[in-house]
Amino acid sequence: MLSRTDLTVKNKRNAINAYNDSLLSLLKMPNSEQSHLEVIRDGADSYIVASEMDAKDPRLQPKIWGEIGLAVTSIERNSGDIDHVYYPKEGIFNVGTFIAGDIYLDGLVLKVHLKFHDAIYSQKIKFGTNTHTARVSPGAAYLGLLNVAxxxxxxxxxxxxxxxxxxxxxxxxxxxxxxxxxxxxxxxxxxxxxxxxxxxxxxxxxxxxxxxxxxxxxxxxxxxxxxxxxxxxxxxxxxxxxxxxxxxxxxxxxxxxxxxxxxxxxxxxxxxxxxxxxxxxxxxxxxxxxxxxxxxxxxxxxxxxxxxxxxxxxxxxxxxxxxxxxxxxxxxxxxxxxxxxxxxxxxxxxxxxxxxxxxxxxxxxxxxxxxxxxxxxxxxxxxxxxxxxxxxxxxxxxxxxxxxxxxxxxxxxxxxxxxxxxxxxxxxxxxxxxxxxxxxxxxxxxxxxxxxxxxx
Missing domain, CATH: 3.40.50 (Rossmann fold)
Incomplete structure (x- = not known):
């Protein structure tokens, strides 16, 4: 549906919401040997979902902007190596977006790849000829840092x-x-x-x-x-x-x-x-x-x-x-x-x-x-x-x-x-x-x- 050009505004919004909700469900889905669905994630071992962050102080509530994807923060331990020396000691909190990548059958298991897009800059996501802005939240990454600082x-x-x-x-x-x-x-x-x-x-x-x-x-x-x-x-x-x-x-x-x-x-x-x-x-x-x-x-x-x-x-x-x-x-x-x-x-x-x-x-x-x-x-x-x-x-x-x-x-x-x-x-x-x-x-x-x- 996201690739179609004849959708009404309401149907387009519903399709985007359904897509984003599905990404959240997939990110949280635990993989097990008995499951016929396996989710493969890019990047770091740990993520924070921006929409689930709630600051105790309203002045520190992060905003999310963009249309499509799952706005997240990836968390990486600061190893102290040269690549990390100029980041906070508490960890590296990186802004990103999850988008669905390849979906394919491997035997009886349906595999879904969640691709992590680095969001230093505004990302554009294409479905057919339609272009959407990726959902991001730089403030959520900072709030994640504040919570452990x-x-x-x-x-x-x-x-x-x-x-x-x-x-x-x-x-x-x-x-x-x-x-x-x-x-x-x-x-x-x-x-x-x-x-x-x-x-x-x-x-x-x-x-x-x-x-x-x-x-x-x-x-x-x-x-x-x-x-x-x-x-x-x-x-x-x-x-x-x-x-x-x-x-x-x-x-x-x-x-x-x-x-x-x-x-x-x-x-x-x-x-x-x-x-x-x-x-x-x-x-x-x-x-x-x-x-x-x-x-x-x-x-x-x-x-x-x-x-x-x-x-x-x-x-x-x-x-x-x-x-x-x-x-x-x-x-x-x-x-x-x-x-x-x-x-x-x-x-x-x-x-x-x-x-x-x-x-x-x-x-x-x-x-x-x-x-x-x-x-x-x-x-x-x-x-x-x-x-x-x-x-x-x-x-x-x-x-x-x-x-x-x-x-x-x-x-x-x-x-x-x-x-x-x-x-x-x-x-x-x-x-x-x-x-x-x-x-x-x-x-x-x-x-x-x-x-x-x-x-x-």
Missing amino acids: DIDDFSLLGFTTPAKAEARRGVFSIGKFAADKIPLVMIHGLNSDPLIWKYLTMSILNEPDLQTTHQILHVYYPSGPPPFFNAMMIRRDIDSFLSTFQPDASRSEAVIVGHSMGGIIAKTLVSSPQYASWDATFKSRPEIVLMSENAELQDIFIFEPLFEHATVFFLDTPHRGSAVANSFVGSVGSALVRLPSDFKSIFKNFIERVGVKVLTPEMLPFLKDFGPNSVQVLAPGHPLMQALLKLPVNGESYSIIGSNTQHVCDINSLIGCTTISDGVVEFNSAFLGDKKDHWLSNPHTIRSIISKQLII
């Missing part, structure tokens, strides 16, 4: 004892990576993890136009060490990721979203400080004082944008620091951080060789003990934060500033804006105010802005 166990651990969380550091593709999609990189903040992006991620995956054009990448990093060290590590991770999956592709554009300290890291991915950060830290240029074993030290302070053009979203980012870092709460938090020895050795080996005389007076208090930690860097007036503040973004930027009081102010005159704060980051710190930065009030969402700026 344990990365949130490493939020506090990565802040207080980062060495114990280092094994989970990395850049991870959400869904099977597609090399020709625009990278959309999400970077969490202090004492946090990638699960803070679950609502935004689901919202994007539930939007066909965005999902088919953007590749979501989640970043996890232990947040106890300072943002400029973590930024260096993340730049290396992203560069390695893209070199693995896109060795011949140009890095023309990307979307980067950073929350709080993640916004500070995001800005280092789209800026070129030249010697600004280095000169804020050291009295002598690197070519004078560095040796080959100090490569990591140079990479912390001197870097180039990862992409030719980026659209960056800063969420409650303390560009000018946060007063909370100097408060009692900040002092307690700072005292809890145990910086890993491999981080401290970067500065220890260098300073013991050249002496503290090479440090600027402003940076001496932070580096004399081979620190600092992330809380100390986020305090107002830190030299590196001030240097980064002056750097232009290599692209466009949007500031999204939260408030636990008022939600509206006059952005032109700034009347009423200075009292806005989310309790940690004040407006005056989060608002960049340069010509290439756009301030967004609360009614906007990142998803809608991405849609308006990059799709329409």
Whole structure:
């Protein structure tokens, strides 16, 4: 019937529904030696049927689109091999569609082949001269990951004892990576993890136009060490990721979203400080004082944008620091951080060789003990934060500033804006105010802005 061209709309819909229902029955049918029907499935050992997934939180309910086939998620164990290193440790959850393939008799047994179609892109299924879109649900694959995710166990651990969380550091593709999609990189903040992006991620995956054009990448990093060290590590991770999956592709554009300290890291991915950060830290240029074993030290302070053009979203980012870092709460938090020895050795080996005389007076208090930690860097007036503040973004930027009081102010005159704060980051710190930065009030969402700026 699906091959016929003379069906009424109602009969066509009934035929599609019958076909899809049959696929579900076949997928769930257990094979046994006594059965005269054998179902042969492609691919992974385990599947989740999208239509049977029910999120406890309505905001995380995945959508299904398309006409024909059985929308499923295949589940593959992450082996840790090179092909899997850039996927979540909890497993590889791949979007797909089951379609009926060959049907034939083998003796007295009727064999039905269920073909798994990878659904990185929109698939077209043909019956005769009729073409139908395959049913898919990228959101269902993500919900499957969320249901077993344990990365949130490493939020506090990565802040207080980062060495114990280092094994989970990395850049991870959400869904099977597609090399020709625009990278959309999400970077969490202090004492946090990638699960803070679950609502935004689901919202994007539930939007066909965005999902088919953007590749979501989640970043996890232990947040106890300072943002400029973590930024260096993340730049290396992203560069390695893209070199693995896109060795011949140009890095023309990307979307980067950073929350709080993640916004500070995001800005280092789209800026070129030249010697600004280095000169804020050291009295002598690197070519004078560095040796080959100090490569990591140079990479912390001197870097180039990862992409030719980026659209960056800063969420409650303390560009000018946060007063909370100097408060009692900040002092307690700072005292809890145990910086890993491999981080401290970067500065220890260098300073013991050249002496503290090479440090600027402003940076001496932070580096004399081979620190600092992330809380100390986020305090107002830190030299590196001030240097980064002056750097232009290599692209466009949007500031999204939260408030636990008022939600509206006059952005032109700034009347009423200075009292806005989310309790940690004040407006005056989060608002960049340069010509290439756009301030967004609360009614906007990142998803809608991405849609308006990059799709329409």
